Amino acid sequence: MTRVGWYGLGSMGLAMATNLQKHMATKVTVNSLLYSNRTMTRGDPLKALGATPETNFSKLVAQCGVIFTMVSNDSVLQNLISTVTDSNQSLKDKIFVDCSTIHPETVGLTVAKLKSKQADFLAAPVFGGNPIAVDGKLIFAIAGPKRASDIVKPLIQGVMGRRVIDCGEDAKKSALLKIAGNIITINLMEAVGEAQVFAERTGLGTSAMEDLIGDAFGPVAGGYSKRLTTGAYAPPLDSRPGFGVSLAIKDANHAFAIAKENSVELPGLQVATENMVAAREYAGECVDSSSMYGILRQKAEMEFWNEKSRKG
Numbered sequence: 001m002t003r004v005g006w007y008g009l010g011s012m013g014l015a016m017a018t019n020l021q022k023h024m025a026t027k028v029t030v031n032s033l034l035y036s037n038r039t040m041t042r043g044d045p046l047k048a049l050g051a052t053p054e055t056n057f058s059k060l061v062a063q064c065g066v067i068f069t070m071v072s073n074d075s076v077l078q079n080l081i082s083t084v085t086d087s088n089q090s091l092k093d094k095i096f097v098d099c100s101t102i103h104p105e106t107v108g109l110t111v112a113k114l115k116s117k118q119a120d121f122l123a124a125p126v127f128g129g130n131p132i133a134v135d136g137k138l139i140f141a142i143a144g145p146k147r148a149s150d151i152v153k154p155l156i157q158g159v160m161g162r163r164v165i166d167c168g169e170d171a172k173k174s175a176l177l178k179i180a181g182n183i184i185t186i187n188l189m190e191a192v193g194e195a196q197v198f199a200e201r202t203g204l205g206t207s208a209m210e211d212l213i214g215d216a217f218g219p220v221a222g223g224y225s226k227r228l229t230t231g232a233y234a235p236p237l238d239s240r241p242g243f244g245v246s247l248a249i250k251d252a253n254h255a256f257a258i259a260k261e262n263s264v265e266l267p268g269l270q271v272a273t274e275n276m277v278a279a280r281e282y283a284g285e286c287v288d289s290s291s292m293y294g295i296l297r298q299k300a301e302m303e304f305w306n307e308k309s310r311k312g
C-alpha cells in the first residue's frame with residue numbers, strides 16, 4: 001500500500017485527516033499519514049494520533065503515492081500544484097485528490113498540468129459541515145480516472161464518508177455537482193435565517209421554530225438553525241467559523257459565473273449572497289456562511305448579534 005499524504009488542516013481538513021489517520025492506524029502494514037499545513041501547529045492533534053508532520057509540500061509529495069488536499073480556494077490549490085509540476089520532481093503514477101470546492105475550469109487546468117507529468121487528478125469535493133466531517137459521514141462526489149478512483153475509494157467510504165457519488169471519468173463533473181449543491185446549501189441557510197427572524201419578531205419564539213425546522217425539514221436544516229440559536233453564525237474572534245463566509249461567497253460566485261455562461265438565473269442565491277457580503281462588511285471575516293441571519297436581524301430592526309453570538 002502506497003503512502004498517503006494530506007495537505008490542509010482547516011475546519012474540514014483536520015476532521016477528515018483525523019478519521020483517515022485513525023483508519024490507517026488499524027492497518028498494521030500501512031505507514032502513518034504524512035501531513036502538512038500552512039500553520040503546522042494545527043496538526044498537533046494528528047501527530048498525537050501517530051501521523052507524521054512534513055513542513056514542505058514537495059517533500060510530502062515525493063514520499064506519497066496518494067496526496068489529498070483540502071484548502072480554501074482555487075488559487076491556493078493551483079499554487080500547491082504548481083510547486084510540484086514546475087519542478088523536476090517525478091510525479092509519475094501519483095494520484096492527487098482534491099476535496100476543496102473549486103471551479104470546474106480550475107479542475108480542468110489541474111488535470112492537464114498533472115497529466116503532463118504522468119500523474120492523475122481526482123476531484124472529490126464533499127457535502128456536509130464540520131460536525132459531519134468529524135463523524136466521518138460526509139458525502140463525496142468523485143470524478144477522474146477509474147484507476148485512481150478504485151485506489152482512493154477505500155480510503156473514503158466508511159472512513160471519511162458515508163457515501164461516494166461516482167461522477168465518472170471527467171473530473172470537472174464532480175466540481176460542478178458540488179457547486180450546484182451549494183446553490184441549495186446557501187439558499188437553505190437564507191430560508192432558515194428568514195424563518196428564525198420571523199419567529200423572533202412575531203413572538204413565536206426561536207425554540208418552537210427550531211423544533212419544526214429539524215423535524216419537518218431534516219437534520220441539515222436543523223443544523224443551520226442551531227448555528228443561529230447557538231450564536232455559531234458569529235463565533236468568538238479567536239476561533240474559526242464552521243464554514244467561513246468568504247468560502248461560501250466564493251462558491252456562490254463560481255455558481256453565478258457558470259450560470260451566466262448557461263443563461264441560468266439564480267435570484268434566490270443572489271439575495272443570500274448580497275446578505276453574506278453585507279454580513280462580512282459589518283462583522284469581518286470571522287463569521288459563518290449562515291451570518292446572513294445577522295443582516296436579516298438588522299433589517300427587522302434588531303441587533304446583528306444575538307444573545308449567544310459574539311457581540312462585536
Ligand SMILES: NC(=O)c1ccc[n+]([C@@H]2O[C@H](COP(=O)([O-])OP(=O)(O)OC[C@H]3O[C@@H](n4cnc5c(N)ncnc54)[C@H](OP(=O)(O)O)[C@@H]3O)[C@@H](O)[C@H]2O)c1
Nearest residue numbers: 008009010011012013038039071072100101129242243247
Ligand atoms: N466548512 C464547510 O462546512 C465546508 C463544507 C464543504 C466544503 N467546504 C470547502 O472545503 C474547503 C476547505 O474548507 P474549510 O472550512 O476547511 O476552510 P478553512 O477552515 O478556512 O481552512 C482552509 C485551509 O486552507 C489553508 N490555506 C488558506 N490559505 C492558504 C494559503 N494562502 N496557502 C496555503 N494554505 C492556505 C488553511 O491553512 P491554515 O490552517 O494555515 O489557515 C487551511 O488548511 C473550501 O474549499 C470550502 O469551500 C467547506
